[in-house]
Amino acid sequence: MSHTIVPLMDDDVLAGHLQELRRGTVVMAALATLTRPTYGYALLETLADAGFAVEGNTLYPLLRRLEKQGLLTSEWNTEESRPRKFYEVSDEGRALLDALLAEWQTLHTSVESLR
């Protein structure tokens, strides 16, 4: 979509900057998705479908870190064919998501007012 807005820009440059912008938003996207309990690989696919091309080797350690910070809770589900670790956002995680989204809005307004 952005390609049609800036047709003259070098594709690599654009991709690099978009990736950098999205990298900082992966936490928001993960917290938002995990309002429903989800396991690692399913989260990876959901995020990829939503345009957050995050790698497994980034996401799996990230989930552990968020859990350690008390933003996620986890539970092993052994009912299905293979045991999987399901993560869900905690109350703290919800509060963080709200704070991050509010900041996101502020940043958007600020940038708009600058141009």
Next chain:
Amino acid sequence: MPATTTSLAERYVHAVTRRLPEEQRADVADELRASIADRVESLLEERPDLDPATAEREAVAELGEPSTLAGAYTGRPRQLLGPEVYPAWERTVRAILLVAVPVSTLAFAVVQVAVGKTFGEVVGSVVWIMLSLVVHIVFWTTLVFVLAERSSADSGVRESLDVDWSPDDLPDAPQRRGSLTDLVAALTFQALLAGLLVWQQVRPPLSLDGADVPVLDPDLWRSWFPVILALLVVEAGFEVVKYRVGGWTRPLAVANVALGALFALPFVYLGWTEQLLNPDAVLAIQQDWAGFSPGTTHAVVALVAVAIWLWDSVDGFVRVHRTQGAPTR
């Protein structure tokens, strides 16, 4: 659980988790196993032509280098020295190298010469010592910084290593300097001259009746040669001063005339009074070249010394004129 025994996935999981703290291992291993199996499943769904082994290989490859993933889990730095510590490391290594290597090497060389080692032995051991010094200094300094960064909780260590930068650390703004090419050329020439003087004595190129004979009269080591060596050091100091004050000035050009005269004087005097050449060396040369005239050679030395002095003196004033005329002043 799927019976995969020591499949690629299992080997990968092991490679990652063995780098993790004991208490995390089992849990991370189970989750990684499930994630890889999930990925294999979806790869096979997306591309039915894939065989399971290839899909597993691809799923594992996507996760990348095991130690990198393990590092992401533990949060341990995946580099020897981080960007935060690097500038202090560079400052320290450079400072130590610049001081320690020349001083120690010079001291070592002086001792070697004093002990009576031959020219070749001295050069060889000096080069070896220099290399060893550089390797040791870089290695030990780096080790200290790596350890300091890894135990970065201790702020005293960080402070002593000058890691936390402050504006007070700024170096002075560069002053207008003279030509570095001139400086290096002059110092090289002076070092060569001093080296030649010592070399013709230590490793005489001539021999008479089987005995080595120095080209220049060895008796002069008790009178004029130390003076000439001292003057070379003074000349080198003059070049450094000239560089630091930003190149040629009128007082420097005047000093250059005086200094040049002092330097030319021993050669003119020794040439004029025919004392410079070693009489044995003259005999040795005349064995191969009967027409060799020590008188003419001495006269040429005296004349060349005067010519160089005149040319160098004029050159000094020409440079002053050029520098002051330059619009960059």
